[in-house]
Amino acid sequence: MTASAATGAPGRVAAARMSTPVVAIIGRPNVGKSTFFNRVLGERRAVVHDRPGITRDRNTARAEWAGRAFVLVDTGGFLPAALEGRDAEVRRQAEIAIELADLVLFMVDAKSGLTDLDLAIGQSLRKRGVPALVVVNKVDRAGDPVVHEFHRLGLGAPIPVAAESGTGSGDLLDQLVARLPPPGAAEREPLGRVAIIGRPNVGKSSIVNALLGEPRMIVEPAAGTTMDAVDARWKTEVGELTLVDTAGIRRQAQYQDQPEFYATVRALHALERADVAGLVVDATAGFQRQEARLAQEALDAGCSVLLVYNKWDLIADRERAWKALTAERASRYPTLADLPATPISATARLHLGKLAPLLLKRVEEHRRRIPTPRLNEWLRQVQRRRAAPSTRLGRAPHIYYITQTCVGPPEFTLFVNAPSRLNDNYRRFLWRELAARFDFHGTPLRLRVRKSE
Numbered sequence: 001m002t003a004s005a006a007t008g009a010p011g012r013v014a015a016a017r018m019s020t021p022v023v024a025i026i027g028r029p030n031v032g033k034s035t036f037f038n039r040v041l042g043e044r045r046a047v048v049h050d051r052p053g054i055t056r057d058r059n060t061a062r063a064e065w066a067g068r069a070f071v072l073v074d075t076g077g078f079l080p081a082a083l084e085g086r087d088a089e090v091r092r093q094a095e096i097a098i099e100l101a102d103l104v105l106f107m108v109d110a111k112s113g114l115t116d117l118d119l120a121i122g123q124s125l126r127k128r129g130v131p132a133l134v135v136v137n138k139v140d141r142a143g144d145p146v147v148h149e150f151h152r153l154g155l156g157a158p159i160p161v162a163a164e165s166g167t168g169s170g171d172l173l174d175q176l177v178a179r180l181p182p183p184g185a186a187e188r189e190p191l192g193r194v195a196i197i198g199r200p201n202v203g204k205s206s207i208v209n210a211l212l213g214e215p216r217m218i219v220e221p222a223a224g225t226t227m228d229a230v231d232a233r234w235k236t237e238v239g240e241l242t243l244v245d246t247a248g249i250r251r252q253a254q255y256q257d258q259p260e261f262y263a264t265v266r267a268l269h270a271l272e273r274a275d276v277a278g279l280v281v282d283a284t285a286g287f288q289r290q291e292a293r294l295a296q297e298a299l300d301a302g303c304s305v306l307l308v309y310n311k312w313d314l315i316a317d318r319e320r321a322w323k324a325l326t327a328e329r330a331s332r333y334p335t336l337a338d339l340p341a342t343p344i345s346a347t348a349r350l351h352l353g354k355l356a357p358l359l360l361k362r363v364e365e366h367r368r369r370i371p372t373p374r375l376n377e378w379l380r381q382v383q384r385r386r387a388a389p390s391t392r393l394g395r396a397p398h399i400y401y402i403t404q405t406c407v408g409p410p411e412f413t414l415f416v417n418a419p420s421r422l423n424d425n426y427r428r429f430l431w432r433e434l435a436a437r438f439d440f441h442g443t444p445l446r447l448r449v450r451k452s453e
């Protein structure tokens with residue numbers, strides 16, 4: 001199992017992005033959703049060295065099994081502990097997951113058997129026709145007859161697992177990837193695809209409306225699709241961009257009281273289909289934990305990020321406020337300090353004209369290709385300034401060569417005689433230097449290391 005955004009093999013150029021399906025784990029509290037989720041995370045093998053991340057409590061993970069990538073969401077992780085025990089909350093959570101996911105893992109508990117709440121959730125799943133797998137957790141004995149009880153859910157053959165020990169998870173993951181929607185065709189765009197994300201009430205739909213004009217008609221989701229991902233063409237003075245999932249942004253009002261979960265899953269879906277994220281921040285509230293988390297999700301999904309501080313009309317001393325907002329972000333989230341940012345007001349139509357050129361700049365960075373000779377010249381210089389340190393055994397790694405192996409987002413590969421001798425500190429140093437030298441801001445560069453003789 002690997003979990004990474006950059007699945008491109010060296011030498012292959014990812015010219016366009018494909019949508020990655022979202023798999024949601026649902027079920028009653030304590031059935032073992034988080035254990036299973038962490039199990040998948042635990043099998044993570046870090047193959048790619050990404051932007052030094054911020055510490056985050058994650059309920060979502062990008063994963064890959066048998067060559068298929070998907071995003072796994074633990075819905076239980078979003079439920080505040082106080083609400084965990086309440087059936088109504090669990091059902092609501094399940095409803096939202098059912099609406100948003102491409103595939104649902106409905107987890108039930110062999111120890112407690114089939115409950116009324118399980119039956120109710122099962123019924124919603126059947127009614128909505130969402131692809132689902134029934135996963136019976138805590139089956140410690142192979143062939144335990146209790147598993148058959150869950151046939152009554154009417155969702156096909158229940159799959160026994162023991163998340164704690166990992167028994168059965170390989171089979172489950174095989175079945176999971178078999179049920180994913182077929183990989184979509186690569187989408188090519190003349191310019192770029194932009195996802196407007198942010199938590200509720202920051203002004204996302206106001207921005208979309210200001211940019212595209214008020215909607216005369218809300219587009220209803222096509223029958224049979226779980227995600228009503230209706231994109232909009234946005235004709236700007238500098239060219240045409242695609243705004244991803246604008247219908248969803250405009251329609252989100254019905255979930256205003258389920259803010260974090262809904263915003264995150266919706267954003268995840270949009271990010272998978274975008275090159276650039278316009279992360280909207282309420283300027284009167286500032287860049288908070290949820291913004292940090294969304295920014296990280298965007299970078300993990302391989303999107304370049306532009307921070308859009310909206311409601312700028314409400315700010316009195318703008319020059320001072322901008323300095324304060326920037327300084328606060330830098331001190332609380334140092335790894336996100338260099339994300340490009342711009343103030344606007346959707347309703348007062350302030351600085352709206354700046355958005356398109358700034359977003360296009362992100363698109364350009366996302367697709368930028370640095371010629372190999374320039375990269376290697378940089379590598380020689382940076383090593384002269386600070387050589388890779390030797391290991392405790394006194395052996396320094398030899399870095400022979402660097403080349404760009406992907407665009408959208410850019411991926412660079414270092415060829416090293418002994419990758420294990422190249423420590424994390426030095427990798428991070430190289431990452432930072434590379435970003436600075438080639439002027440990348442807010443683009444998630446990948447730095448791979450490969451063995452070479």
Ligand code: GDP
Binds near residue numbers: 198201206207313345
């Ligand atoms: P969304 O949930 O992120 O889509 O946010 P909305 O677009 O629904 O906006 C939430 C609220 O903020 C609404 O009452 C908007 O009128 C208000 N709002 C949005 N943009 C601005 C702005 O630039 N300035 C001010 N003062 N209010 C805004």
